[in-house]
Amino acid sequence: MTLAARGRAGVDRTDSDRELERIVREHSGRLATALMRITGDFAMAEDLVQDAVVAALHRWPIDGVPDRPDAWLFTVARNRGLDALRRQTNYRAKLAGLRWPIQPADDDRLRLIFTCCHPALSRPAQIALTLRVVCGLTTAQIARAFLVTDTTVAQRITRAKRKITEAAIPYRVPNPDELEARLREVLAVVYLLLNEGYLSTAERGQSRDLVDDAEWLAAQLHELMPTEPEVAGLLALIRLHRARADARFDPDGNIVLLKHQDRSSWDHDAIAAASRLLQRAARHREPGPYQLQAAIVACHAEALDWADTDWEQIVLIYDMLLCVAPSPLVRLHRSVALGYTAGPEAALADVDDLAEALDRYHLYHATRADLLGTLGRADEARTANRRALELTANPAEQALLRQRIDWGDDAG
Amino acid sequence: MKYVLLFVETEQFEKDFEAMSQADRDRAVQLVYKWMADHADKIRGGSKLQPATTATTVRLEADSEPVITDGPFVEGKEVVSGYTEIEVDDLDQALKMVSTWPGCPIVEIRPIMEIPPVHS
Numbered sequence: 012m013t014l015a016a017r018g019r020a021g022v023d024r025t026d027s028d029r030e031l032e033r034i035v036r037e038h039s040g041r042l043a044t045a046l047m048r049i050t051g052d053f054a055m056a057e058d059l060v061q062d063a064v065v066a067a068l069h070r071w072p073i074d075g076v077p078d079r080p081d082a083w084l085f086t087v088a089r090n091r092g093l094d095a096l097r098r099q100t101n102y103r104a105k106l107a108g109l110r111w112p113i114q115p116a117d118d119d120r121l122r123l124i125f126t127c128c129h130p131a132l133s134r135p136a137q138i139a140l141t142l143r144v145v146c147g148l149t150t151a152q153i154a155r156a157f158l159v160t161d162t163t164v165a166q167r168i169t170r171a172k173r174k175i176t177e178a179a180i181p182y183r184v185p186n187p188d189e190l191e192a193r194l195r196e197v198l199a200v201v202y203l204l205l206n207e208g209y210l211s212t213a214e215r216g217q218s219r220d221l222v223d224d225a226e227w228l229a230a231q232l233h234e235l236m237p238t239e240p241e242v243a244g245l246l247a248l249i250r251l252h253r254a255r256a257d258a259r260f261d262p263d264g265n266i267v268l269l270k271h272q273d274r275s276s277w278d279h280d281a282i283a284a285a286s287r288l289l290q291r292a293a294r295h296r297e298p299g300p301y302q303l304q305a306a307i308v309a310c311h312a313e314a315l316d317w318a319d320t321d322w323e324q325i326v327l328i329y330d331m332l333l334c335v336a337p338s339p340l341v342r343l344h345r346s347v348a349l350g351y352t353a354g355p356e357a358a359l360a361d362v363d364d365l366a367e368a369l370d371r372y373h374l375y376h377a378t379r380a381d382l383l384g385t386l387g388r389a390d391e392a393r394t395a396n397r398r399a400l401e402l403t404a405n406p407a408e409q410a411l412l413r414q415r416i417d418w419g420d421d422a423g
Numbered sequence: 424m425k426y427v428l429l430f431v432e433t434e435q436f437e438k439d440f441e442a443m444s445q446a447d448r449d450r451a452v453q454l455v456y457k458w459m460a461d462h463a464d465k466i467r468g469g470s471k472l473q474p475a476t477t478a479t480t481v482r483l484e485a486d487s488e489p490v491i492t493d494g495p496f497v498e499g500k501e502v503v504s505g506y507t508e509i510e511v512d513d514l515d516q517a518l519k520m521v522s523t524w525p526g527c528p529i530v531e532i533r534p535i536m537e538i539p540p541v542h543s
Contacts (some may be wrong), residue, residue, distance in 0.1 A: 131514055178534045179424040181513035189515075 039147025243292035244302030254281035431529035469507030
């Protein structure tokens with residue numbers, strides 16, 4: 012079962028829905044790539060693919076998935092294209108000459124991803140475009156996954172496509188000297204999908220599983236750029252999370268903390284495979300934020316139980332992470348590990364340093380509450396838990412915090 | 424593809440510039456000249472503007488006289504201080520060019536709208 016689909020009664024998306032999405036995702040990006048190559052018009056290629064996807068999601072549940080779904084999508088998009096290009100005879104002839112099956116060159120596939128994630132587009136636009144063009148999501152699916160209206164997503168896409176055309180955002184793979192910065196944009200988009208999917212719980216369980224899309228995108232990138240260690244790092248990070256996804260929620264949809272998770276339900280083969288992937292990436296000796304985050308998750312994933320966790324190692328990796336990507340959030344997480352190596356008092360002092368930066372962040376207060384509880388300062392712990400509850404909007408996290416507050420009240 | 428680069432100065436930039444020694448200021452200006460020379464093949468025109476304090480803004484509204492005010496159209500800490508029209512292949516080339524700009528801290532890149540000739 013998938014991460015986002017966990018922990019709720021009544022599964023609304025059936026296996027065939029997911030199968031449908033998988034097929035569409037597998038083929039729509041290829042189709043967009045081919046159309047892009049022929050027409051040279053990003054907006055048009057995108058429109059044609061979206062039309063074909065919407066038609067497929069409408070027809071296939073009724074007629075059944077065709078034997079060759081990619082050929083079906085191809086034919087629909089091509090016919091619509093021929094219709095749309097009636098006046099542009101040059102493109103029309105090229106499109107008419109396009110034959111299935113499509114075998115896009117690796118470079119073309121990369122071009123598509125890099126264009127969708129161009130830094131001149133806003134992050135929400137990058138995400139919406141990538142999901143629509145590369146992963147074949149419909150506007151409605153994106154809207155549901157991010158809890159925004161269809162209109163918002165549609166406007167975002169329209170504006171982004173206009174900008175690509177009118178500001179002449181090129182359709183190309185970045186040069187080696189720009190690659191690092193541009194790849195960072197692409198990985199940030201994939202990472203946000205992971206985060207969004209990972210945090211989404213009960214109410215969003217019915218919508219698209221974005222972690223699945225994140226993994227698929229990272230796997231594509233890894234296939235296309237096998238020597239980029241951060242790509243491999245991000246893919247390993249996603250797979251390490253997914254391998255333990257089933258243990259994250261109890262049957263009632265409540266979050267189960269890592270400490271209390273049933274480690275026998277983790278997918279240990281997947282964990283081992285992801286760890287190997289990470290080790291291969293580490294041989295490049297170019298540690299980056301994704302490899303380091305994956306390394307931390309791997310430390311947890313490889314521990315036999317909570318007590319077996321190698322906290323010294325985890326603190327060390329957090330220190331490296333703070334060097335390459337300093338942030339108060341990383342410091343907050345580091346302080347949790349520090350609690351096990353240097354003791355809760357030292358950890359609390361570290362957390363308290365972050366008061367100004369993280370006062371509006373629920374996990375800051377939840378972490379403080381934990382440490383205060385360990386130190387026997389029950390009243391302060393309860394206040395911190397209450398503050399955390401006020402600040403989180405996530406229903407599953409709210410339920411967890413509420414439970415902890417109730418428990419605290421009972422004990423007090 | 425043509426773009427206009429709008430060069431934007433901030434209050435802080437202005438202060439820092441004034442605090443520099445004359446020699447440093449001269450050097451900074453030389454760097455800008457050099458940048459202009461390095462990219463001369465792509466530059467189609469443009470100017471440095473007089474300070475925003477010299478600006479006059481006119482607001483034209485229907486059914487009323489134009490309203491004339493002293494100052495730039497938005498009062499803020501960031502003001503347009505110059506512009507350059509460039510011609511390059513695409514936005515990536517413009518970005519590359521701007522990434523080496525040695526002057527003010529903000530540059531806006533705006534594509535120029537190609538208006539087809541009017542046939543009467």
